[in-house]
Amino acid sequence: METVLDSPAAERRTDREVVIRGRGLTVGFGDKLILEDLDIDVYRGEILGVVGGSGTGKSVLMRTIIGLNARRAGTVEVFGQDLDAASPAERNRIGRRWGVLFQQGALFSSLTVAQNVGVPMREHLKLTPALVDELSRLKIELVGLPPDAADKYPSELSGGMIKRASLARALALDPDIVFLDEPTAGLDPIGAADFDTLIESLRDTLGLTVFMVTHDLDSLLEVTDRIAVLGNKRVLVDGTFAELKTVDHPWVDAYFNGTRAERLKIE
Amino acid sequence: MAETTLDQTAPSADAQTPIDVQSERAGLRVRLSGEWSVETAADLEDRLDAETAQAPSGPVVIDGSGLEKFDTAGAWLVERTRRRLTESGAAVELAGFSEGQRSLIAAVEKTQRTAPPEPAPVNPVIQFLSLVGRGAALVLADLRAVTTMLGEFLVAFSGTLMWKRRMRWPAFVNHIDRAGFQAVPIIALMSFLIGMIIAQQGAFYFRSFGAELFVVDLVAVLVCREIGVLLTAIMVAGRSGSAFTAEIGSMKMREEIDALTVLGVSPVDVLVVPRILALVISLPILALVADLAALAGAWVVVLFYIGIPTDTFLLRIKEALDVSYVLVGIVKAPFMAMVIGFMACVEGMKVKGSAESLGEHTTASVVKAIFMVVVMDGMFAMFFAALGI
Numbered sequence: 071m072e073t074v075l076d077s078p079a080a081e082r083r084t085d086r087e088v089v090i091r092g093r094g095l096t097v098g099f100g101d102k103l104i105l106e107d108l109d110i111d112v113y114r115g116e117i118l119g120v121v122g123g124s125g126t127g128k129s130v131l132m133r134t135i136i137g138l139n140a141r142r143a144g145t146v147e148v149f150g151q152d153l154d155a156a157s158p159a160e161r162n163r164i165g166r167r168w169g170v171l172f173q174q175g176a177l178f179s180s181l182t183v184a185q186n187v188g189v190p191m192r193e194h195l196k197l198t199p200a201l202v203d204e205l206s207r208l209k210i211e212l213v214g215l216p217p218d219a220a221d222k223y224p225s226e227l228s229g230g231m232i233k234r235a236s237l238a239r240a241l242a243l244d245p246d247i248v249f250l251d252e253p254t255a256g257l258d259p260i261g262a263a264d265f266d267t268l269i270e271s272l273r274d275t276l277g278l279t280v281f282m283v284t285h286d287l288d289s290l291l292e293v294t295d296r297i298a299v300l301g302n303k304r305v306l307v308d309g310t311f312a313e314l315k316t317v318d319h320p321w322v323d324a325y326f327n328g329t330r331a332e333r334l335k336i337e
Numbered sequence: 338m339a340e341t342t343l344d345q346t347a348p349s350a351d352a353q354t355p356i357d358v359q360s361e362r363a364g365l366r367v368r369l370s371g372e373w374s375v376e377t378a379a380d381l382e383d384r385l386d387a388e389t390a391q392a393p394s395g396p397v398v399i400d401g402s403g404l405e406k407f408d409t410a411g412a413w414l415v416e417r418t419r420r421r422l423t424e425s426g427a428a429v430e431l432a433g434f435s436e437g438q439r440s441l442i443a444a445v446e447k448t449q450r451t452a453p454p455e456p457a458p459v460n461p462v463i464q465f466l467s468l469v470g471r472g473a474a475l476v477l478a479d480l481r482a483v484t485t486m487l488g489e490f491l492v493a494f495s496g497t498l499m500w501k502r503r504m505r506w507p508a509f510v511n512h513i514d515r516a517g518f519q520a521v522p523i524i525a526l527m528s529f530l531i532g533m534i535i536a537q538q539g540a541f542y543f544r545s546f547g548a549e550l551f552v553v554d555l556v557a558v559l560v561c562r563e564i565g566v567l568l569t570a571i572m573v574a575g576r577s578g579s580a581f582t583a584e585i586g587s588m589k590m591r592e593e594i595d596a597l598t599v600l601g602v603s604p605v606d607v608l609v610v611p612r613i614l615a616l617v618i619s620l621p622i623l624a625l626v627a628d629l630a631a632l633a634g635a636w637v638v639v640l641f642y643i644g645i646p647t648d649t650f651l652l653r654i655k656e657a658l659d660v661s662y663v664l665v666g667i668v669k670a671p672f673m674a675m676v677i678g679f680m681a682c683v684e685g686m687k688v689k690g691s692a693e694s695l696g697e698h699t700t701a702s703v704v705k706a707i708f709m710v711v712v713m714d715g716m717f718a719m720f721f722a723a724l725g726i
């Protein structure tokens with residue numbers, strides 16, 4: 071089995087604040103291991119792109135960090151706190167500091183979009199109903215949905231609108247970290263570019279840290295500060311887009327120097 | 338500028354107060370400090386509204402220089418106040434915000450320019466009338482859906498009989514297993530207990546005029562003609578009818594039914610026919626199981642509670658029970674199975690996008706099926722009475 075490649079980003083790793091630190095993560099279903107002894111760091115304020123072939127475990131990694139999948143081994147530290155050691159109250163507090171956009175949207179089907187966005191606020195805070203409604207509509211417009219989408223039900227939305235609505239819900243509590251699972255899959259190129267700009271401007275204004283699983287080469291090039299490549303059950307290599315173009319690994323090379331990647335202008 | 342003079346007077350002593358309002362000539366200076374985030378918004382909302390309730394005649398300066406944490410909720414509170422004051426004629430100016438905070442306010446500023454639509458006023462009379470009308474329309478739509486499904490089922494079924502359409506045997510066997518075979522233990526147990534209860538209750542009353550032996554007649558006739566099949570149908574409606582609705586409904590929700598149609602596969606062939614046929618085959622057998630289990634329950638009570646020996650019990654059964662009685666019960670079962678199956682499939686197909694609608698239709702499927710089964714049982718009773726069976 072191949073070992074982890076030398077990462078171009080390795081020398082920059084030293085002095086930045088780590089908000090998520092995963093060590094030795096091992097996850098499997100049945101007798102099949104999906105992730106094995108995987109290490110990952112996410113730094114404050116960065117947009118980390120996670121790529122890898124279909125079925126390499128990107129969604130599984132994200133769910134493991136959030137604590138939705140059981141780990142066989144390893145630790146996850148968020149804001150310097152070990153999730154296993156945290157009390158339920160602490161976990162709850164950490165949970166309020168991150169927002170998640172699931173691959174399928176996962177909006178509550180019996181609530182309108184505005185109610186969906188309001189759920190975390192109603193559950194965790196004692197805001198007046200009017201303020202919850204205003205803040206929900208604010209978030210809905212912030213993510214680029216038309217105002218009248220607020221009173222629609224998820225089944226009445228298009229695929230791209232579902233993505234945006236669930237981003238609005240992920241941002242409801244102004245989290246410090248957002249996890250995005252293929253946020254631009256299924257969006258038209260203009261919509262996807264808007265989404266990228268949106269993520270970037272949210273990062274700049276809110277100081278977000280973004281963990282983004284994506285296959286969208288444009289997004290990877292435009293908004294990510296760093297890209298981690300998943301393969302062989304671990305993080306093969308990480309670095310910027312330009313750095314990964316020089317990595318000597320068949321999959322990484324095919325991905326970042328393939329015909330699709332070649333068409334992108336790298337300045 | 339006013340700003341410099343004010344900075345000297347700005348009290349740094351109570352920096353804890355998140356809002357500090359100073360009169361400034363004819364206007365106001367609202368200084369925000371500390372954390373203005375979604376966490377603190379609940380308190381800040383009231384205080385900010387109270388402090389700036391009356392718009393002054395002069396300009397209002399909102400000063401963000403003391404802010405530590407500021408997010409979209411904080412930005413919205415500022416923006417909302419600014420809008421309210423501007424509307425009542427005051428000139429509002431923002432000062433002291435950092436660049437990031439300004440861009441946040443700028444982002445928030447663009448939203449909610451149009452007020453959300455007010456719900457239309459409701460007239461109670463019209464509301465009531467529309468409720469009645471809607472109810473009537475729903476009943477009609479129901480009738481139509483059931484008839485349509487019946488038609489489609491008959492077309493599909495006769496097609497299968499004439500080998501024009503393929504019967505989905507694996508699905509059929511699977512549903513026989515789940516709806517029929519796996520239901521045997523619970524139905525046997527339930528009927529066993531029902532048999533015991535009827536026998537015990539009967540014995541209690543028949544004892545007073547020394548006719549305990551007729552308990553056997555009571556149980557045999559009652560269970561075989563009515564109770565056995567009725568309770569089995571109710572149990573199957575609750576057990577399998579709900580499962581069918583939920584299965585078909587969740588497939589409907591995830592567009593799987595549409596996918597079948599697009600692939601040129603009839604959902605009725607694949608989903609409805611095997612389920613209904615499986616129920617039609619299973620329910621009579623389950624009813625027979627229920628009859629036997631109830632008699633066994635009665636036997637236990639007769640033997641141990643009343644004290645009648647087994648051979649007398651068997652003799653009495655032979656005397657009391659006619660094969661036609663058992664048939665009267667079993668004959669009803671396929672019809673009840675059809676009703677349960679149709680209700681389940683029709684309701685499943687009516688499921689819309691939400692989880693709530695899935696629950697609603699599953700409930701409706703079971704309630705309607707049980708109701709129809711009971712109504713049907715009554716009609717059969719009248720029919721057999723007219724025939725004199």
Ligand SMILES: Nc1ncnc2c1ncn2[C@@H]1O[C@H](COP(=O)(O)OP(=O)(O)OP(=O)(O)O)[C@@H](O)[C@H]1O
Nearest residue numbers: 099100104122123124125126127128129130131173
């Ligand atoms: N709950 C589960 N039970 C069993 N296997 C699972 C489960 N969830 C994921 N897997 C397996 O884990 C592997 C990784 O799945 P994952 O969803 O993380 O892929 P991915 O990298 O996100 O792919 P994609 O790019 O297609 O979304 C797959 O082989 C999948 O079959």
Ligand SMILES: [Mg+2]
Nearest residue numbers: 128129173251
């Ligand atoms: Mg995935």
